Amino acid sequence: MDLQYSESDREFRAKARNWLTANIPQKRRPANGRTSADFDREWQRKLYEHGWAGVAWPKECGGMGLSGLQQVIWYEELARTRAPHYINTTYVALMHAGPTLIARGTEEQKAHHLPKILSGDALWCQGFSEPNAGSDLASLKMRGEVDGDHIVVTGAKMWTTDAQHSDYQELLVRTDPESQRHKGLTWLICDMKSPGIDIKPIRTMLGDEHINTVFYDEVRIPIGNVVGEIDGGWSTAMATLSFERGLGFIGDQLELYERVGRAIDMASKLRLEDGTLAIDDAGIAQKLAWLKTDAMAIRAMTLADIAETDRTGQPDPKGSMMKLLVTNTHKALSEVVGDMMGWDFLEFNGDRSAHPWTYDYLWSWVFSISGGTNEIQRENIADRVLGLPRAR
């Protein structure tokens, strides 16, 4: 084992830190609405113009082709310099749709979409879950009927983050009406400006309307927008999901250590209701130090997984363990900060910039439910890591 960064890794870190320090936006990201999406597009364009777009994408697809370890360095520097958070309206395009097209798209699809994703011109959303198909995704029912050179889709998708800001959608529909479960599905690129699409926002417990139900009334999608095979969409979708559970939250994994540090700094200055300095409260101090060790262990796991992936070229099957640990640690940190902030923690107007800790506390449930609930992650670990008898 070794913990050495190569000369080029160290140079990369210095270069990334210098550039980010000089270029991160001075103004705050607007909390909601079209202006927040515009902010994200503008930041992505800047990253693109200076050669920092698509850190995980291969060079031949216009990305940076960074090794796993250099991606770790990049996300560590994003957290350190407090750059705009990478989970924003560009996230699905850069972290799901792009990698799926790279893995399964045609040359034509790649040539058309990949540059627009990298430059921030095209935002994407995900259309997998349905009102009756979430954790059990394979039970999805939304129909797609082949009609000449089009697939006509009718039905509803749910929990679609940022649908109202997106240009395209990754859409998974049932094209074989006789099919069951994982068979008979097709993965489509849906243009969100197509006639027949109706977006209804779902107001969440965060008070925002990022998440939507999307209704489709005989929306016509060209056959050329099929990614992978017709009726072979499950395989295409799995390319995205395994990515989400592997490297999709790498930024959050590495950011936790910074966040715990910020909470400790805050505790060193903050007075509790009775005048005690928060850090002098044994319960708070112990919880913060404990979370610091969790964040360190998460970083150690990340480095181990990344180095293994760099060596073997295969994504590590431990993604579910990581997601469980990160979401639990994230929530526990929010709780101890809430404890020490007192009434201030209960002030909230939905703006993440104004009330970051309360926002992140509320968001902790989004984190532990989206992309596979914690319960589904435990099922994955039981099946794939421990080899326990199947429950399903």
Place this chain on the structure above:
Amino acid sequence: MYLVPDGDELEIANAAADYIADAMPIDRLHAANSADLRADVRRGLGEMGWYALALPVAAGGSGLSPVEHALFFREVGRQCGPLDVMAQCLAALTIDDAALRTTIVSGEASVSLAVADGEDMRLFGAADADYALLVSRDSAKLLDLSRCQAEARPSLDLALTMRVAAHDLPVIASRNGEYVWMMGQLATAAQLVGIAEAALDQIVEYAKVRETFGKKIGSWQAVRHPCADMAVRLEAARSQLWLAATAMKENHGDAAVHLDAAKHQANQAATANADTNIQLHGGIGVTDEHHAHLYLKHSLVLAKLFGGRRELLSRLLHAELVD
């Protein structure tokens, strides 16, 4: 950058696993008078050179790194090995005098572990040990036990005997600095990780064969999900252990911080996994004939050695990592 045991490291780990499972299998603890390190086993380990893994070649050792030291002690932990093994190893790292060191490295002389406890000391290990090793963060001292008046105390942990002695024993060798403490902390964390692994392995194996309500218990989510949580705790603790061992091997400035974090994570993983292992076994889990209680009891001792929860967390709160 590579943080999974690999190549020669794995060979050492496999050799250690085979040797330790044969020399001190956990089953031994179901027999009477099985606590501590038996004299013949002690000499056997010495002949194989296990006490001198991390001792420099110039001092008669194998000159291997803290990484191999951790890999060896993980195997000792899996079998709830006696604490004398660690005391013997750490004493070899403490002593400057070649002749004295040779008697310990060979297993000819025996060393128990001493821990300060208020005005007194607690001694763990063979009652007829020649020496005791007392390690603190800034020094390690080899104490002469030949005139020691120790009072036996009943031990919860069946892997060791416990005695209390006055804090005034003659020091016959010492080493300043934090090195011996760090090697002891690393060995203890590694043993705890071994217990966390063994406890998980035991319940997973059982969950694949035991049936309730006509199904294997491993198919019930009430069993599957706590097992998944055990795996997550273990993975976190093991990853931090490897990182800390590697940081120490490479002399990183923050190696001590990584070790403290590794010890805390290992304390938690071992005690929580030992707990869950008993619970998920049901009735058989509380019987004396089962291993489950052995893991729990031994983990409680190890969790107090070389940094318990309060000490570690108060140090870690303001500790800084180096870039």
